[in-house]
Amino acid sequence: xxxxxxxxxxxxxxxxxxxxxxxxxxxxxxxxxxxxxxxxxxxxxxxxxxxxxxxxxxxxxxxxxxxxxxxxxxxxxxxxxxxxxxxxxxxxxxxxxxxxxxxxxxxxxxxxxxxxxxxxxxxxxxxxxxxxxxxxxxxxxxxxxxxxxxxxxxxxxxxxxxxxxxxxxxxxxxxxxxxxxxxxxxxxxxxxxxxxxxxxxxxxxxxxxxxxxxxxxxxxxxxxxxxxxxxxxxxxxxxxxxxxxxxxxxxxxxxxxxxxxxxxxxxxxxxxxxxxxxxxxxxxxxxxxxxxxxxxxxxxxxxxxxxxxxxxxxxxxxxxxxxxxxxxxxxxxxxxxxxxxxxxxxxxxxxxxxxxxxxxxxxxxxxxxxxxxxxxxxxxxxxxxxxxxxxxxxxxxxxxxxxxxxxxxxxxxxxxxxxxx
Numbered sequence: 001x002x003x004x005x006x007x008x009x010x011x012x013x014x015x016x017x018x019x020x021x022x023x024x025x026x027x028x029x030x031x032x033x034x035x036x037x038x039x040x041x042x043x044x045x046x047x048x049x050x051x052x053x054x055x056x057x058x059x060x061x062x063x064x065x066x067x068x069x070x071x072x073x074x075x076x077x078x079x080x081x082x083x084x085x086x087x088x089x090x091x092x093x094x095x096x097x098x099x100x101x102x103x104x105x106x107x108x109x110x111x112x113x114x115x116x117x118x119x120x121x122x123x124x125x126x127x128x129x130x131x132x133x134x135x136x137x138x139x140x141x142x143x144x145x146x147x148x149x150x151x152x153x154x155x156x157x158x159x160x161x162x163x164x165x166x167x168x169x170x171x172x173x174x175x176x177x178x179x180x181x182x183x184x185x186x187x188x189x190x191x192x193x194x195x196x197x198x199x200x201x202x203x204x205x206x207x208x209x210x211x212x213x214x215x216x217x218x219x220x221x222x223x224x225x226x227x228x229x230x231x232x233x234x235x236x237x238x239x240x241x242x243x244x245x246x247x248x249x250x251x252x253x254x255x256x257x258x259x260x261x262x263x264x265x266x267x268x269x270x271x272x273x274x275x276x277x278x279x280x281x282x283x284x285x286x287x288x289x290x291x292x293x294x295x296x297x298x299x300x301x302x303x304x305x306x307x308x309x310x311x312x313x314x315x316x317x318x319x320x321x322x323x324x325x326x327x328x329x330x331x332x333x334x335x336x337x338x339x340x341x342x343x344x345x346x347x348x349x350x351x352x353x354x355x356x357x358x359x360x361x362x363x364x365x366x367x368x369x370x371x372x373x374x375x376x377x378x379x380x381x382x383x384x385x386x387x388x389x390x391x392x393x394x395x396x397x398x399x400x401x402x403x404x405x406x407x408x409x410x411x412x413x414x415x416x417x418x419x420x421x
Contacts, residue, residue, distance in 0.1 A: 024093055025074060026086040027066040030324050035397040038081040040406040041138030043068065045077055047413055048113035048141075055110040057319065057414060059311040061100055064322025064407075067093075067107075081139070082397075106311035106318065114159035114224070114412035116142040119150065119215075123191075124164060130228060130378045130391075131162045134405045137393040147195055150211050155218040159412045165229035165334060165377065168212040168237035169245065169285060170205030173230075173334070176250050177281030205237075205246060212237045216269065220367030226408045229333040231373040232288040235268035236276070247280040269371055270364055274342040288342045289335040289375075290358050297382040302330025302337075304360035306351045317363055319414060320372060320407050321350050328400045330360075332384065333377035338362060361404065372408050379404075 027039050046053040046068045053074060056067040068074055070087060078085050088096070100107055118132055122144075135142050145154055155161060167173045172189055179185040196207035212234045219225045227234065236245075240263055244256040255278055256262065265272035277284040284291050294301040305327050309318040328351070330336075337358035343349065344364075351361035362373045377384045379401020380391050396402065 023070040023090070024067045024088045025070045025078070026062075026088050026092075026096075027068060027078075028062050028084060028086060029065045029322065030063040032062075032084060032086075033324070033398070034084045035082045036324065037134060037138050037393060037397050037399065037402055037406060039066065039083045040403075040410055041140050042074075042078055042081055042083045043110065043410060044113050044138070044140045044413075046074060047110055049073075052112075057108045057110055057322075057410070058096070058100065058105065059108060059315060059318045059322065060103070060105040061096065061107075063324040064319075066110075104308075104311050106315055108315055108319065109415040110410070110413040111415050112413060114409070115157065116140065116160045116162075116409065117155065117158040118142050118144050118162050118164060119146060119166065120144050120164035121146055121191075129164045130402070131226070131405055131409075132164070133378075133391060133393055134402050135409065137397075138406060140409060147199065147207065147211050150214050151199060153214075155214065155223065156221070158223070160224040160226065160409060161215065161218060163215070163225075163227045163231075163234075166208075166233065167230055167285075168208045168233045169240070170203065170208050170237070171246055171250055171285070172204075174280075174283050174285060177283060203251065205244075205251065209237050209241055216366070219269075219369035219371055222368035224369060224408075224412045225371040226374075226405075227371075228374045228405075229377045230285075230335050232271060232274075232335050232338070233285055235271045235288075236274070236285055238267040238269070239263040239265055241267065245276055245278060247278055249280040268344075269366060270344060270347050270362055270373060271338070271342045272344050274339070283334070285335070286342075288339050290337050290339065290356075293330075293332055293336045295332075295383065297330070300330070302332065302353060303327050304330060304337075304351045304353045306361070307349070309350075315414070316370070316411070317348050317350050319411055320363055320404070321361075322407055323400050323403050324398070325400045328360075328404070329379070331376040331379050331382050331401060333375060335375055337375040338373070374404060376401075 043055050043066050046055050053069040058065045175185050192204045196204045201207040243259050243262045245259045247255055260276055271288055274286040274288045276286050306321045311318045337360050340357050340359055347362050347364045349359045350363055352359040360375045364371055380396040380399055
C-alpha cells in the first residue's frame with residue numbers, strides 16, 4: 001500500500017511540475033503595457049539569457065504581445081525594467097491560441113537574440129541617433145563600427161545593421177549651404193577626406209560608395225539592414241557609380257553635365273527614376289524626399305498610418321508594423337518621407353501619409369536578406385535641428401515611433417515559417 005501511495009505522490013509531483021513548466025507570462029503590448037520600449041529589451045534578454053527562455057511574438061494579438069516562459073528571474077527582470085506582465089494558465093494560453101487561429105493573427109517563435117551593429121562615426125554623439133537611443137534605453141547590447149570595419153568584412157559577424165544618418169553620396173550631408181563656415185562641418189570634411197585616403201580611395205565619394213556596396217552585399221548574403229533619415233543616399237550612391245554628381249563647390253571637381261541620364265537604377269535597393277538635386281546650397285539629395293514637409297507638429301499633416309497585413313500570409317510586414325496605435329505622429333528628418341513615384345514596385349509600403357504621395361515606412365528583400373527604411377530622424381523630436389538636446393526616452397516609454405525601430409531590432413530573432421497556401 002505504501003508503495004502505491006509513494007508512486008501516486010511522485011506522479012502528482014511530476015504532473016504539478018509539468019503544469020508549472022507549461023505556464024507562461026504574457027507581455028502585453030496594448031495600452032496595458034507600462035513601458036513598451038523596455039518590453040522589447042525584456043524579450044531580448046530572455047533570448048540572450050544562458051537559460052534561453054522560449055519566447056513567442058503574438059502578431060496582431062493585443063498589439064503584438066509576447067509570450068515568455070514563466071520563471072522567477074524573468075519576473076524579477078520585468079519588475080526591474082518596469083515592464084508589465086500577466087500570468088497565464090494552460091487554459092488561458094489555449095484560449096489565446098484559439099483566438100489567434102480564428103483571427104488575422106499569428107504566433108511566431110523567437111529563436112535567438114540577434115547580434116547588432118550600428119554604423120556610426122567614432123566621434124558622433126550616441127544621443128544623436130534614434131536607434132542608439134532606443135537600444136540603450138531598452139538595454140539591448142550593440143557594437144559600433146565605421147568605414148574601416150565595414151570594408152574589412154566585419155559585417156558578417158552581425159545579424160542586424162543600422163546606419164546612423166550617413167550620406168553615402170560623398171556630399172557631407174548637403175550641409176554646405178548652411179554650415180560651410182562652421183568649424184564642425186570643416187572638421188567633418190577633413191576627417192572624411194583623411195579616412196578615404198587611409199583606405200586607398202582618392203575621393204570621399206569613392207570611399208562611401210565602397211561602403212554602400214559592402215552594405216548591399218551584407219543584405220544580399222542574408223543580413224537585416226535598417227536605416228532612417230538618409231536611406232536614399234545609399235541608393236543614390238549605388239546608382240551613380242563612376243559618375244560625378246557632386247557640385248564643384250563641395251568636391252572641387254566639375255560635375256558631369258549628363259549625370260542624371262547616366263544613373264543606373266538596376267543597382268539600387270528601393271528607389272528608381274529619381275531626379276538628383278545637385279545645387280550645393282539646397283538641403284536635398286533628390287526628389288525622393290518631400291522638399292516641403294509641414295513644419296507645425298500640431299496640425300498632424302506629417303502623421304502617418306500603418307497598414308494592416310495578413311499575419312498568416314505576410315508575417316514579415318506584420319511584425320514590422322506591430323503597434324498599439326494605427327496612426328503614428330509624424331517627425332521630420334533630412335529625408336522625411338519617400339515620394340511614391342520613385343519607389344520600386346517590388347517594395348512593400350508599410351505606412352504612408354494619408355492624402356499625400358509620400359510613404360513613410362518601406363520594406364524590401366534582396367538576395368537572402370532584407371532592408372527596411374523609415375523616413376525622419378527622431379520619432380519624439382519633431383524637427384530635430386543640429387545641436388538639439390538628447391531625447392529622454394523615459395518620457396516617451398510608450399512611443400509608437402520608437403516601437404517601429406524595436407520591431408526591426410527583434411525581427412531577425414523570428415523563426416521563419418513557410419508561407420501558407
